Amino acid sequence: RIATTDVTYVVANRLLKKNPGQKEQIRQYLTKFAKYYEGWTQRLDLFVDMFPVHPDYVETFERIPVVEKRGVLQVLSAAFKKMSNDEVPEDTPGLIAADNFWEFILENPATRSNPDVKATIECSNVLVDKVTSGFPQNRKQYQPMALRVIKGLSVHRLTTGDIHAPIGLTPEELRDRLCLYHPMAAEIGGEPASDLMGIIEVTLREIRTTVSGQFLSHNEDNRQYYLDLKKIEDYDAIIEKKVETLDK
Numbered sequence: 001r002i003a004t005t006d007v008t009y010v011v012a013n014r015l016l017k018k019n020p021g022q023k024e025q026i027r028q029y030l031t032k033f034a035k036y037y038e039g040w041t042q043r044l045d046l047f048v049d050m051f052p053v054h055p056d057y058v059e060t061f062e063r064i065p066v067v068e069k070r071g072v073l074q075v076l077s078a079a080f081k082k083m084s085n086d087e088v089p090e091d092t093p094g095l096i097a098a099d100n101f102w103e104f105i106l107e108n109p110a111t112r113s114n115p116d117v118k119a120t121i122e123c124s125n126v127l128v129d130k131v132t133s134g135f136p137q138n139r140k141q142y143q144p145m146a147l148r149v150i151k152g153l154s155v156h157r158l159t160t161g162d163i164h165a166p167i168g169l170t171p172e173e174l175r176d177r178l179c180l181y182h183p184m185a186a187e188i189g190g191e192p193a194s195d196l197m198g199i200i201e202v203t204l205r206e207i208r209t210t211v212s213g214q215f216l217s218h219n220e221d222n223r224q225y226y227l228d229l230k231k232i233e234d235y236d237a238i239i240e241k242k243v244e245t246l247d248k
Contacts, residue, residue, distance in 0.1 A: 030047055031044070038193065058072055079096055097152070120154055130210055136206060213231070
């Protein structure tokens with residue numbers, strides 16, 4: 001068993017070792033985005049050391065029972081290789097977050113043979129297809145974020161121990177753990193984290209409308225969103241969609 005702190009140390013100091021000049025460049029880059037997220041300012045040193053990996057990535061990976069814990073080093077190494085020639089994006093934080101791991105699950109035959117993973121993939125694919133093909137034209141600018149949300153919730157579904165448990169993530173947790181960002185947040189002019197939160201909440205509503213609530217539930221009490229594998233029809237969402245087409 002490799003402790004989470006040890007894995008984080010290996011990632012930061014072996015896979016992603018940086019000199020002081022590189023750290024300073026990264027710090028300046030990330031500081032631009034820190035105001036949009038909860039706790040970034042206090043953890044900025046860790047974000048710099050782990051860049052381009054979100055510090056929460058390792059913890060999320062270790063909570064997925066169907067993958068070997070030390071496999072995170074191999075998965076991240078492959079991700080670094082794939083992105084090594086890419087330019088650092090100017091208008092997003094550019095971090096590898098938990099939703100990035102969903103691609104590995106889709107591409108790994110050994111993982112897909114697990115019944116829980118297979119059921120989650122089938123559910124997630126339906127949502128991705130609906131958002132890809134049916135997202136409203138006037139909200140297209142939020143579609144990439146919507147797809148990231150679905151992939152992030154798909155990964156989270158596998159971390160809960162029971163894929164049918166009504167456990168999910170709040171909009172704030174989705175923002176911070178997936179490092180969701182939209183350049184429009186910088187143009188609103190209000191409190192940065194709240195402005196970004198407003199865009200994420202609009203995106204979540206559009207996802208629910210687009211998929212008619214299928215396979216996606218929202219707990220009003222704790223504000224968590226989660227993949228609901230048994231939810232074939234959401235009658236409230238269907239009614240809401242119908243209401244939009246009716247006159248007064």
